[in-house]
Amino acid sequence: MRVLVAVLPFAGHVAPMQALVRELTARGHDVRVYTGSAYRSRFEDAGASVLVWRMAPDFDEHALERTFPQLRGKKGPRQLLANVEHLFIRSAAGQAQDLLAEWRSEPWDMLLSETTSVGAALAAERTTAPWVSVAITPLSLPSTALPPSGLGIRPGRGPVGRFRDRALRVVSRALTRRLRTALDETRATAGLGPSPVPFEAAGFSPTLILATGSRSLDYRRPDPPPHLHYVGTLGVFAGTPHPQWWAEVEHATAPVVHVTQGTQNLNPDDLLRPALEALADEPVLVVASSGVAGHDRLPFPVPENVRVAGLLPHAELLPRTSVMITNGGWGGTLAALSSGVPLILAGGDLDKPEVAARVGWSGAGIDLRTGTPDARQISAAFRRIRSDPSFRAAAKAVGRELGEGGGVPRAVDLIEQVETPDPGESPSAASGA
Structure with missing residues (x-):
């Protein structure tokens, strides 16, 4: 396959995706990675070619405020909301622009992205290749029975606990209205209509979701989608030198x-x-x-x-x-x-x-x-x-x-099971791409 992998340039995002890239290239797939310039060599070492952020604002993960001044001084929940709005959502139109330019130049057979790469999700809607997403943070897929993810709140017990969780879901929708607005504005910039899914689900593929972690690290979901698979851990950075001591x-x-x-x-x-x-x-x-x-x-x-x-x-x-x-x-x-x-x-x-x-x-x-x-x-x-x-x-x-969970080998097995276009045919862009 020709695989395009989209990864936000954070160390914690790059490590598991690098492990997948290394396995994909070892199995003979042609892999391109879209990420920040700081991690070009990491993915080249894994056997991929690299497309760096151009229209999207390439940034230094250790100095985010230089590129996203809206994050300055934010801590706790305010930092989470600011990161989601400005770093993940509002940069997504530029990401999609970069990806669609690459698609027009050389289409891919599959798009593989981690779930905070909203730009990849937007690009997936405007291309014909299947899309697979990897949850490299705790699974935040919305549920009709759990409290909103990200707050660090365990599910309630009994009727009172279930009522509390239901109330929290209502409050969360009110508190995150700005994020839904940001997503719809970003989608409009990318040539798309209002989001067909809640913004919390924007980065999750309707075809295959690979979730790092395990069921015991995810609350008991009564409504897991059938295309969700827990794959354990995908590895950490290799090659870190030993300190002198x-x-x-x-x-x-x-x-x-x-x-x-x-x-x-x-x-x-x-x-x-x-x-x-x-x-x-x-x-x-x-x-x-x-x-x-x-x-x-x-x-x-x-x-x-x-x-x-x-x-x-x-x-x-x-x-x-x-x-x-x-x-x-x-x-x-x-x-x-x-x-x-x-x-x-x-x-x-x-x-x-x-x-x-x-x-x-x-x-x-x-x-x-x-x-x-x-x-x-x-x-x-x-x-x-x-x-x-x-x-x-x-x-x-x-x-x-x-x-x-099977780790990297099982994750790539599941990726390879997704139906893709005939490798001998060049997929054509969807209308508007």
Whole structure:
């Protein structure tokens, strides 16, 4: 097949899609990737050709405010709404313009996109190739029986809980009216009419949805679509070098605790500082990540039992890890659970509260219910998770289920089962493309 893969240029989005691209090219498919210039080499290394954002505003994920000043000063739910409106929705017309120009130049047999790539969804409506979407964040597909996704709220129980969830869905529609307006305006710019689906479902394919994670990390849905498949974890970045002190991890006799704030919202005072303070007197080796390659120091003194690196080789670190303290990045969370590592989560922004709530619901970790915990809260959670074996047992159970999802090979098997145009024929653009 000729496959066009659309990926927003964020580290957490790129890693799972890169794994799919690598498998597709290994199976002989011709893959083009549409993403930001910062990740050109990542996908070229995976065997794909790369089309970078042109009409869409290419951006630096570590300095979003330079390109999207509307995000400046936003935190928590306000940050989530601003990101969805300006970064995901209003940039989508430019993305669609780029993709449709590529389609006219050289059509593809299949479009594969991650679910925050709204521009790919718009392009899919104006081309004739089938479209597959990959949920690289917690599955946010709307449900008639669950609270709105993204708020970090678990489903209610009993009649009162169901009434609360129904009320939350009504309130959510009112609070997100601006996002629906933004989507319809963006669709008009792209030459399309009003959205035929709720904006929460705009990035989900009607043909095939591949959801990272597992059923135990998604609330029980009474209405899952038949084309939804949970595929476990799709991998993390490979090739991260070992820090100079790596031998201390390999030969550690004390438990290893990994502390990370992921790769977004990297103010170390939010989680790194209080976590390192909480663990300073514990008989553990603390391995902390700053979240930026090459940034191997923190802007404050660290305790003697702490080692710091910008990024870390998770595939080798996590099997040696006793507990992970994290802001709840989905990729890192899935990687930890795949290794049976229980979690302490401080999810404060974007999809992080949702991740923390789902892990807490599964029993595989503790949701601190804040993105800025103090040392006392972290210390109490750490001692609880170390003394209660149920957390590790639940983490191992979730890890087994993630493994049963099949990962990259099963995801690509499902992609290959989608009916596509005859490879010998050149698909023609739909009317208006």
